[in-house]
Amino acid sequence: MGYGLEVTGANDSFVIDSSISGAAYMPIVQGNTSCDDGNVYSNYTLGDLIYARPASGSGMIFTDFGDPDNPEADGDQHFVLLRTSSTAPSTSQNGSDYGLKVLDEVVGGSQAVMYDSRHTSSTIDIKASKGIKSLPGGISGYDGTPTESTENQIYTSYNSNTYALMNGQASILQGYMKIKLGYHFKASTTIIYYVGYYQWSGFGNQGFGPVANFGTILVGDLVT
Amino acid sequence: MVVERNSGTITCDPTTFQPTSSVSDVAGAAGAKQRLGGTSNSYSTSNLTLSNGQSTDFWMIGPAGYSATTTGRLTIAEDSDDLSVTTGSDPGGGEGDGGGATSGDYGLKISNSGGDQIFGTGVKGNTVILTDTRPALADDASETFTLPIAAADNTATKVAIVIIDLYAGGTGFNWPQWDITRNGNQFTVKNEAGVSRPYRYIAIRI
Numbered sequence A: 001m002g003y004g005l006e007v008t009g010a011n012d013s014f015v016i017d018s019s020i021s022g023a024a025y026m027p028i029v030q031g032n033t034s035c036d037d038g039n040v041y042s043n044y045t046l047g048d049l050i051y052a053r054p055a056s057g058s059g060m061i062f063t064d065f066g067d068p069d070n071p072e073a074d075g076d077q078h079f080v081l082l083r084t085s086s087t088a089p090s091t092s093q094n095g096s097d098y099g100l101k102v103l104d105e106v107v108g109g110s111q112a113v114m115y116d117s118r119h120t121s122s123t124i125d126i127k128a129s130k131g132i133k134s135l136p137g138g139i140s141g142y143d144g145t146p147t148e149s150t151e152n153q154i155y156t157s158y159n160s161n162t163y164a165l166m167n168g169q170a171s172i173l174q175g176y177m178k179i180k181l182g183y184h185f186k187a188s189t190t191i192i193y194y195v196g197y198y199q200w201s202g203f204g205n206q207g208f209g210p211v212a213n214f215g216t217i218l219v220g221d222l223v224t
Numbered sequence B: 001m002v003v004e005r006n007s008g009t010i011t012c013d014p015t016t017f018q019p020t021s022s023v024s025d026v027a028g029a030a031g032a033k034q035r036l037g038g039t040s041n042s043y044s045t046s047n048l049t050l051s052n053g054q055s056t057d058f059w060m061i062g063p064a065g066y067s068a069t070t071t072g073r074l075t076i077a078e079d080s081d082d083l084s085v086t087t088g089s090d091p092g093g094g095e096g097d098g099g100g101a102t103s104g105d106y107g108l109k110i111s112n113s114g115g116d117q118i119f120g121t122g123v124k125g126n127t128v129i130l131t132d133t134r135p136a137l138a139d140d141a142s143e144t145f146t147l148p149i150a151a152a153d154n155t156a157t158k159v160a161i162v163i164i165d166l167y168a169g170g171t172g173f174n175w176p177q178w179d180i181t182r183n184g185n186q187f188t189v190k191n192e193a194g195v196s197r198p199y200r201y202i203a204i205r206i
Helices: none
Strands: A006-008 A014-017 A028-035 A049-054 A059-064 A072-074 A077-082 A101-103 A113-116 A123-130 A153-155 A162-165 A170-174 A177-185 A192-202 A205-210 A217-223 B020-027 B033-036 B056-059 B069-076 B079-086 B109-111 B117-120 B127-137 B142-146 B159-165 B178-183 B186-191 B197-205
Touching (some): A049 A059, A049 A217, A077 A162, A123 A153, A153 A217, B020 B033, B056 B069, B127 B142, B127 B186, B159 B178, B186 B197
Antiparallel strands (some): A006 A014, A049 A077, A049 A162, A059 A072, A059 A177, A101 A113, A153 A192, A162 A217, A170 A177, A177 A192, A192 A205, B033 B056, B109 B117, B127 B197, B142 B186, B159 B197, B178 B186
16 A cells, blocks of 8 residues: 555454555444344445344344335344444544544545544444355244254354344345345353245145355454 | 573682583473584584683574473583473464464554444454355356465455355246355355356455
């Protein structure tokens, strides 16, 4: 890079690089908020990242993106919203006028905000990621139990501050077809399993099967 | 290389006694060598014969890697002493294989008012590097997008590519089946659902 800010952490981990055109850090723009089963995530804007956890601390959670502008929680949840710095609404979350602000390159005479420490006083620190189709999913039978296999384990150290990325998950009901892609925060353990399956019933028949994850899965701890 | 000499010399009793000075490696590849003290002779593993009032310069090398020790020994007559050199632990990788990165004592750190770090070295955050909402993609069709990063960084552990399925209509036996492949600094999204489906992708640098 010719100029700007580039910070690289241990093991070549990425922190920020202002030479990446169009990149934008995603601060938390809405802190921990409740969203009951069947309700939309309040203040969600298309493009936000939704990180959620079961409201009770354990259980299964999904998200219905059937209306992409108004995704609904499937299962009682607590969630936070992340939004790109270029559109983050507040610059007073840290209670001051000073901090660190990083701008994107000049495009068309203007610069987008890549990072502004005044946008947030919290963060999601990513603890685990899983690649596409790396988790097979599965279910024991029609209306059965999602497969809790080692292959479906995402994270083994979850706590009350651990959230999972809901973007890319699903809760779809199409006539007699149901598809679920989400998470199982297993009670009495610290394990998060991937849940992915379909089931259908009609014309006197029924069926079921696994659905692998079709997007990278992220799990992180909320730092406040 | 830093060389520090003290002014110590051996005292022989009787003064005519001429002890042998030798070197050896005790641990690791110390490569212990010596030369007659105060001279510009080349260091050697050969023994020296010392006289009253002379000294020895001792030379050795330290470990090449992290968390390692080399030990060399100097023996004069029946007395000996060891010198060990120990390196610190690996602070983590920088560009390439190991070294040069931060271990937590330095770097960029932004904390909230409670003192908890919310950004910087050691925190894996979410940075979107490419995103778009796409119109319906036909079954078995694919689209390729170019990421604004180096090809070497286009891996699942460094870039999370999230697909949000936006299909909202119809009935029947179909469900989201997306596949993503990576090549160089590009990724390709393929719809394998059996019907056309719109979607949104979000590429996150982690």
